[in-house]
Amino acid sequence: MSFKVLICDDSSLARKLAKRSLPEGFAAEVYQASNGAEAISVIDEHGIEVMLLDLTMPVLDGVGVLEELRRRMLDVFVVVVSGDIQPLMRDRVMQLGALDFIPKPINAGQLQPILRKFGLY
Template identity: 35%
Template sequence: MAKNILVCDDAAFMRMMIKDILSKNGYNVVGEAENGAIAVEKFNELNPDLVLMDITMPEMDGLQALKKIRETDTDAAVIMCSAMGQQAMVIEAIQSGAKDFIVKPFQADRVLESIKKVIG
């Protein structure tokens, strides 16, 4: 059975790139969000197996969204992505419950390796 993934990034081209990588590798993209607030709504509505979430987004950033998602589902599998490989953000994301962290620009195999590690 294909794993259901929610893709959250404010850049449409990034969502498209990630969707392409995922669908070519047997994953099912069940939804997209362009900011953290929509990501939280879609998470509650779609109950995906995994969320791929950008950190820097308008309205509500990825870290705030991660915390909100984890309030409703402590087992939520969230992988954070960000162009900013800032140590503090990576640490905060992991402490807030992110299962992994991918730095942009990413390679397809790094994304897939991270997903396999987190949800099999």
Template identity: 55%
Template sequence: MSFPVLICDDSAIARKMVQRSLPENFASEVDLATNGQEAVEKLQESTYALLFLDLTMPIMDGIEVLQEIKNKCIEVFVIVISGDIQPEMKQRVEQLGALDFIEKPVDGHKLQSVLQRFGLY
């Protein structure tokens, strides 16, 4: 299975870590966004099957992105990758439609486990 993926994080290092953690031949295309506003614009312009989303970003944070996805009925699976690991935050992102929450720094095995659990890999 191979499909388009969007990685949204304000940190170039974090974006590269997520991209490198993806299974080989997992994504047909990987696009990058440096903030939430850019991610929402890309989601409206193109179709992505999966969005990896940071929570703490300038301009528009991850919670606002999840709300926009919900409000605009954008169909995309979302996995949040963040250092903000408070149980309340995990519960909030799941209520807003995220599949799962992975703690930073991203671990390739954990990422692949989440993808397998949801039948994405």
């Protein structure tokens, strides 16, 4: 099983690390966005199924993306990958529908168990 995956982070290095963390054969296609507004456009255009989402970005932040997904009732599996690891922020993104929260920098050892837990890998 493979998915259309969107990596949304304003850091190109963080996007590169996130892409490397995807399990072999997991992603049929990988799209990238540098802010939340771009992410919403990519989701609309390509029907994204799984997203790795940063929280702190220009234009539209990760919380804004989660709120927009919820408002539009879009079914995207979101894993937040962020340096903002405050418990209150973690709770907020989980309430908005994120599957899990990974502190930066991401690696494959962190992502694969989450994908397995939700039956995605």
